[in-house]
Amino acid sequence: MTPPVATESLHRSLGMIDDEYHAVVTILGREPRPAELAMYSVMWSEHCSYKSSRAWLARFPTEAPWVVVGPGENAGVVDLGDGWLAALRIESHNHPSFVEPYQGAATGVGGILRDIFTMGARPVAVWDPLRFGPLDDSHNRYLLDGVVRGIAGYGNAVGVPTLGGEIELDDCYTANPLVNVMALGLLRRQQLVLSAASGAGNLAVLLGASTGRDGIGGASILASAGFDEASGAKRPSVQIGDPFEEKKLIEVCLELYRQGLVVAIQDLGAAGISCATAESAARGGMGMDVDLDAIHLREMDMTAAEILMSESQERMLAVVRPDDLDRVVALAERWEIAASVIGKVTEGGTLRVHHHGEVVAEVPAASLAEGAPRYLRPYHQPDDLEAAWADGPVLPASVDVPSSLLRLLADPAIGDTSPIYRQYDHQLFLGTVVEPGHDGSLLRIKGTGKGLAVSTDGDGARCALDPQRGAARIVWEAALNVAVVGARPYALVDNLNLGNPEKPEVMWQLIEVIEGLSVACEALGIPVVGGNVSLYNETAGVDIHPTPVVGMLGLADPMPARPPRLDRAEAGMAVWLLGPDDGDDFAGSAFARVVLDQRRGRPAAPDPAAGRAVVARAIELAGWCPVLHDVSRGGLAVAMAEIAIRSQVGVVVEVDHWQDLFTESPHRLVAVVPSDADLDGAMPGRRIGTVGGDAIDFGRHGALDLPKATAAWAAALARHLA
Amino acid sequence: MRVVVSITRKDGLSDPEGATTAKALRQLGYPVGEVHFGRTITLEVDAADAAAARAAATDMCTRLLANPVIEDFTVFVSEGEAVR
Amino acid sequence: MRVVVSITRKDGLSDPEGATTAKALRQLGYPVGEVHFGRTITLEVDAADAAAARAAATDMCTRLLANPVIEDFTVFVSEGEAVR
Amino acid sequence: MKVAVVVFPGTNCEQDVVHALRALGGTAELVWHGDADLAGADGVVLPGGFAHGDYLRTGAIARFSPVMTAVDRLAAAGRPVLGICNGFQVLCEAGLLPGALVANRDLRFICRPVHVRVESTASILTAAATVGDVLRLPLNSYEGNYTASAAMLGELAATDRVVLRYCDPCGAVTEEANVNGSLDAIAGVANAAGNVAGLMPHPERASDEILGSTDGVVVLESFLIALRLAAVR
Ligand SMILES: Nc1ncnc2c1ncn2[C@@H]1O[C@H](COP(=O)(O)OP(=O)(O)O)[C@@H](O)[C@H]1O
Numbered sequence A: 001m002t003p004p005v006a007t008e009s010l011h012r013s014l015g016m017i018d019d020e021y022h023a024v025v026t027i028l029g030r031e032p033r034p035a036e037l038a039m040y041s042v043m044w045s046e047h048c049s050y051k052s053s054r055a056w057l058a059r060f061p062t063e064a065p066w067v068v069v070g071p072g073e074n075a076g077v078v079d080l081g082d083g084w085l086a087a088l089r090i091e092s093h094n095h096p097s098f099v100e101p102y103q104g105a106a107t108g109v110g111g112i113l114r115d116i117f118t119m120g121a122r123p124v125a126v127w128d129p130l131r132f133g134p135l136d137d138s139h140n141r142y143l144l145d146g147v148v149r150g151i152a153g154y155g156n157a158v159g160v161p162t163l164g165g166e167i168e169l170d171d172c173y174t175a176n177p178l179v180n181v182m183a184l185g186l187l188r189r190q191q192l193v194l195s196a197a198s199g200a201g202n203l204a205v206l207l208g209a210s211t212g213r214d215g216i217g218g219a220s221i222l223a224s225a226g227f228d229e230a231s232g233a234k235r236p237s238v239q240i241g242d243p244f245e246e247k248k249l250i251e252v253c254l255e256l257y258r259q260g261l262v263v264a265i266q267d268l269g270a271a272g273i274s275c276a277t278a279e280s281a282a283r284g285g286m287g288m289d290v291d292l293d294a295i296h297l298r299e300m301d302m303t304a305a306e307i308l309m310s311e312s313q314e315r316m317l318a319v320v321r322p323d324d325l326d327r328v329v330a331l332a333e334r335w336e337i338a339a340s341v342i343g344k345v346t347e348g349g350t351l352r353v354h355h356h357g358e359v360v361a362e363v364p365a366a367s368l369a370e371g372a373p374r375y376l377r378p379y380h381q382p383d384d385l386e387a388a389w390a391d392g393p394v395l396p397a398s399v400d401v402p403s404s405l406l407r408l409l410a411d412p413a414i415g416d417t418s419p420i421y422r423q424y425d426h427q428l429f430l431g432t433v434v435e436p437g438h439d440g441s442l443l444r445i446k447g448t449g450k451g452l453a454v455s456t457d458g459d460g461a462r463c464a465l466d467p468q469r470g471a472a473r474i475v476w477e478a479a480l481n482v483a484v485v486g487a488r489p490y491a492l493v494d495n496l497n498l499g500n501p502e503k504p505e506v507m508w509q510l511i512e513v514i515e516g517l518s519v520a521c522e523a524l525g526i527p528v529v530g531g532n533v534s535l536y537n538e539t540a541g542v543d544i545h546p547t548p549v550v551g552m553l554g555l556a557d558p559m560p561a562r563p564p565r566l567d568r569a570e571a572g573m574a575v576w577l578l579g580p581d582d583g584d585d586f587a588g589s590a591f592a593r594v595v596l597d598q599r600r601g602r603p604a605a606p607d608p609a610a611g612r613a614v615v616a617r618a619i620e621l622a623g624w625c626p627v628l629h630d631v632s633r634g635g636l637a638v639a640m641a642e643i644a645i646r647s648q649v650g651v652v653v654e655v656d657h658w659q660d661l662f663t664e665s666p667h668r669l670v671a672v673v674p675s676d677a678d679l680d681g682a683m684p685g686r687r688i689g690t691v692g693g694d695a696i697d698f699g700r701h702g703a704l705d706l707p708k709a710t711a712a713w714a715a716a717l718a719r720h721l722a
Numbered sequence B, C: 001m002r003v004v005v006s007i008t009r010k011d012g013l014s015d016p017e018g019a020t021t022a023k024a025l026r027q028l029g030y031p032v033g034e035v036h037f038g039r040t041i042t043l044e045v046d047a048a049d050a051a052a053a054r055a056a057a058t059d060m061c062t063r064l065l066a067n068p069v070i071e072d073f074t075v076f077v078s079e080g081e082a083v084r
Numbered sequence D: 001m002k003v004a005v006v007v008f009p010g011t012n013c014e015q016d017v018v019h020a021l022r023a024l025g026g027t028a029e030l031v032w033h034g035d036a037d038l039a040g041a042d043g044v045v046l047p048g049g050f051a052h053g054d055y056l057r058t059g060a061i062a063r064f065s066p067v068m069t070a071v072d073r074l075a076a077a078g079r080p081v082l083g084i085c086n087g088f089q090v091l092c093e094a095g096l097l098p099g100a101l102v103a104n105r106d107l108r109f110i111c112r113p114v115h116v117r118v119e120s121t122a123s124i125l126t127a128a129a130t131v132g133d134v135l136r137l138p139l140n141s142y143e144g145n146y147t148a149s150a151a152m153l154g155e156l157a158a159t160d161r162v163v164l165r166y167c168d169p170c171g172a173v174t175e176e177a178n179v180n181g182s183l184d185a186i187a188g189v190a191n192a193a194g195n196v197a198g199l200m201p202h203p204e205r206a207s208d209e210i211l212g213s214t215d216g217v218v219v220l221e222s223f224l225i226a227l228r229l230a231a232v233r
């Protein structure tokens, strides 16, 4: 019996355009079978193939002597010295989280962790940069609440601490929230495992959960399509996370690596079995024979296409030598993890799939994994952009500083974020030295004198005004965030969240963002070791702001014995402001948004020389300063308020102009030091005040009572999460 | 008026709690097949009659008590029969 | 044979889910009094008849499914009536 | 003198407990839940985590693990048995400790430092502390809300078995300080003999200056002292 041939309209319902269908016909030299078409449709989706962005991603600087694995594998890996490596990765789960916030976010955590332990690393921390619409809308609150519960529910139970994140609120995220997740893992050098299948005759063993109709046409297609049509119709494809299964899977995999029992391993994410088999075979230049009947199904009547596309969570595909199979199975049994041999590595590069005794697919593995069309989509700068740049924010002649500061502190994206991070276990593994609630979080590498700092940063509002400068500035901000706990910027991962790339303006944003990130990384001398692109973040034709989000890894060597914290200011200490002169930088600032309600103008470009100098100075000061804090959202006024509130002691600070209090000029740093310390010299800086009293006191610009400031700051987000 | 709402996960979605409990029961020697978890919420509703109570509870389920994306619910009122 | 086990919190012990949900419902304007949360576990039990299934499920509840310190349970089998 | 630290599938604080006990000079080893004996250990710690995913109920499935028979035996022999967080929940489910732990009052996971007041020094949990001491310990749980019947509560009070209560930094037991809504602000209890005890906060996470507090040391030391005492008796 000849297997049925896919009808031509099937490809359209799978989200493939006619040209792509014809490309498949050319590759195969015949019409594809339904299962084959299903595989191409998911593997060639934007989400899996990066077909619109790949050409531009080549721009990123990816090399440094400490890079062990750069972009392209499941996670980037860098060398920390002392035999330790770190694996890092960032991912988005935007669309699934809009459909079902708890499960969408939970499975986002599960997915990113698999990327980490696939490399041989033990996942040690997670971060969650989040973006929603304004919280006076009840649905936005519902989404935020569900997402945070989902991250907590999964992250806590799987036993990986969540060490920080970010929250930004803007109308453009109302129907398209952004849920990004970053994870970090640690491993000994000899434990590094890659995904390239090798050795004809080796076995492909599927480990973990059973396969159901989860996310069919889910992550990959959801993430690759405009959003309005997706939400209603695709609901049955929601995936349910099982952190217990994942926890066992982590332990089994780490033990398999320790005993040297896997040749290669690949997690099953978007596009499930199709992706895992095709990618590991293609990376090893091999083929694979896969038997779908050997797969442990949750629902009996699944078609070959459904099995191949299923995105059931908590599954891994290990390639093992036949002689080791018994030990692999025994180990899996000990941890109550299902293990079944579903295939065999073959010579020749063909991926052959059997189901019910028939060959349902027979395709070149590399054509699935790497053969997707590349699109050089047209791009151009928005016509009205230069006019908008010229039309900067209009500043009033004078402002009421205390009430403006109060409004900023009461903004839910600026005030206290502990209602989020208190729901996350951030202390597991006895590693957390600086917990969330400061700038970068800091964890120690036990048994060494070193620490790792991480900060995740994004700024859609500023990137909307100038994607290139906005993107560059988040890199500099992240660098300073890790520097203030004593860490040197070391490697970056990025998540590019943008709208519909078929619009030339969005393609232009993508290119600009990549340029901005690249230039900043080059100036810092750090590599981009991985990333993720999430396109089609649009609803009813309206795109989100271009929203790159970065995860900066910093290496603290040595780790400060008492790293700076926001809550260590004491009466009598002196306050210094370090960095370039203030200048007026209000385009895209929190002051412009919250107080002036203006979103226009052009943010200043970063200054690499000044940026490097401040970062270096911060690392030095972190060795002994009680408090070091970068000046970011809300400017100097908010930075001082955060120190005063967290330390519960007033501050008295003098500046010339009210603008100096709210400008967000980059590369500036507040240091609180013993009164006799002299920070003059190494770089521009001046003493601006003293710690003491019970107000955030700006002299002739007015003062805000500390209790009043504290109450507004504490309630800012909490009142929306009650 | 007492209303009981029974909430179950939609068919086809995985049920890790059920699966884990099934495994534990089998290990204890019980011959069980599939196991599924659900929730019940018992409410005292201030309503004129059963129909009004049912309507109110249905509304509560849609808005708050159940998650329509992954759950189905059934409302029971003491006098009446189940409706979906 | 299908068995449904309904598990509820013993009277007088704290039921934070119920209390919080009651508060949330009242905030949304629903006239609700007490709200109590319970769980149902639906089991396929391999048993000769309803009585055997009920006995097995009762045993499972006593040993594993319910916590006697804080919970009561009721076993329902499809043909039979509820017993406590 | 050896401590067994039990690992159930889903346990995640086992290494932390071993690390903290060793730092205090203890000898600690991991024991798999499927093992029927405790490898000659003189005492046992059930560490935190999510044994069996905490599915069904926290601690419910774990109590049937083969290792729990050995834990029962050790407890009956008067040896120290300590449950931390999820381990406390397992001991309650196993009937080795009274009461049960249900969802936090606000139905949210709580990760924050809390203060607890030492109410009794009659058990292995706080033998080395002083009544009235206030300890600052990390709390990390969703189901940390202690509950028991009124009769049981009366018995606990009458027999000096409430070991720790949530309090404010000055030691006052207030509604606000009782962050998870526990009955009578109970954070830790013991059995009648005092050799089995459990608490919700994590003493091992407060046993190193660089992590912000060393107030947990007194709890782990009490346990280690009890271990030695039980062996000489
Ligand atoms: N969604 C979140 N999840 C966890 N922690 C968060 C979240 N949002 C903010 N935080 C934490 O709150 C602190 C302040 O965040 P943010 O203001 O974004 O810092 P910064 O301006 O230094 O980048 C950080 O420690 C951060 O990790």
Ligand SMILES: [Mg+2]
Pocket (backbone or CB within 6 Å): A438, A439, A440, A481, A629, A630, A632
């Ligand atoms: Mg900062």
